[in-house]
Amino acid sequence: MLKLNFFQRPTLELAPELLGKFLIYRDKRLLITEVEAYDGLDDLASHAARRPGWPNGRRTDRTEVLFAAGGVWYVRLIYGMYWMLNIITDKKDYPAGVLIRAAGGFKGPGKLTKHLEIDKRFNNLPANKKTGLYFEDRGVVVPENKIITAPRVGVAYAGPVWSQKPWRFYLK
DNA sequence: TAAGTGATCTCT
DNA sequence: GAGATCACTTAA
Numbered sequence: 001m002l003k004l005n006f007f008q009r010p011t012l013e014l015a016p017e018l019l020g021k022f023l024i025y026r027d028k029r030l031l032i033t034e035v036e037a038y039d040g041l042d043d044l045a046s047h048a049a050r051r052p053g054w055p056n057g058r059r060t061d062r063t064e065v066l067f068a069a070g071g072v073w074y075v076r077l078i079y080g081m082y083w084m085l086n087i088i089t090d091k092k093d094y095p096a097g098v099l100i101r102a103a104g105g106f107k108g109p110g111k112l113t114k115h116l117e118i119d120k121r122f123n124n125l126p127a128n129k130k131t132g133l134y135f136e137d138r139g140v141v142v143p144e145n146k147i148i149t150a151p152r153v154g155v156a157y158a159g160p161v162w163s164q165k166p167w168r169f170y171l172k
Numbered sequence: 173t174a175a176g177t178g179a180t181c182t183c184t
Numbered sequence: 185g186a187g188a189t190c191a192c193t194t195a196a
Contacts, residue, residue: 036191045191062180080177082192099191110192154191 001128002135007070011039011089011096016149016169018087018135020142023103025116025133030104031140034170036152038086039096043165045158047076048095057095065124066095073133075113075123082110083119087127087135101153102170146172 002021006014015037023030038046041057048057048066059067065074069092076084086097099109106112113119118133127134149166156163 038191047191058181060181076191077177077179078190079192080179080190082177084191086191101191108192114193152191157190 002137004069004071006135007087007089007127008091009070009089011037011098012167014089015098015167016147018098018100019147019169019171020140022136022138022140023100023116023133024136025118028104028116029136029138030106030112030116032100032103032135034100034102034107034168036099036101036169037096037167038099039090039167041095042162043158044162045152045155045165046095046097063095066097067093068124070096071128072124072126073122073131075118075120077120078110083113084109085113085118085122101168142171148172 015035018032018035021032023032041050043049048063050057068088070089072088074086074088074097078084086099088097090096101109103112106115122133125131148170150168151164152168
C-alpha cells in the first residue's frame, strides 16, 4: 500500500508516478492510467488558489481539506452529478492534490467514481485499509516514454497561463 | 451541441 | 436568500 511518505512530497513529482499504480476498493483493483495535478497557492485552476480577498489561499468549508497533509481524499461534486476523486498531496497548509481521471478502463473521473460508488462519504478520510480506498504498487513498471503530458481538462477559467500547464499525465 | 443537476460561493 | 458557476457525461 502506498503510504504517507509517497503523498507528502512535491505534487508534480509524485503525480506521474501514480500511473501504473492500482486504485483499490472493495474487491476491485484498477490500474491508474490518467491523472491531473493541482499544485499550490498560485495555481488558478485549483479551488484553493490565492485570489482577491484570499491572500493565503481560499480556505472555506469545502476547500479546507486541500490544505491538509498528503494522504487524504478530496471528493467533490461537479455539475450536480459527478463525483471527482482527488488525493491530497504535499505538506500541511500547502494546498495541492491529484485528480484521478481514469483507471481500470474507466475513462473520465465521473465514470470512475460512478462505477466504484464513491461519493462524499470519503471526503476528508485517509487513503488506507481502514477506509478501504487506497493505492497499491503491484510492480507494474511504466517507462518514461509511455507517459504523455498535456494541459488539464476543463480549466479554461484559470486563464491562459494556468489552463495551459502540462499537468495532466496519461499512459500512451 | 446542449441539457441535466445540486453544492457552493458571492453579493444583496 | 438569489443568482451564477462549475476539474462532466450522455443522448441526440
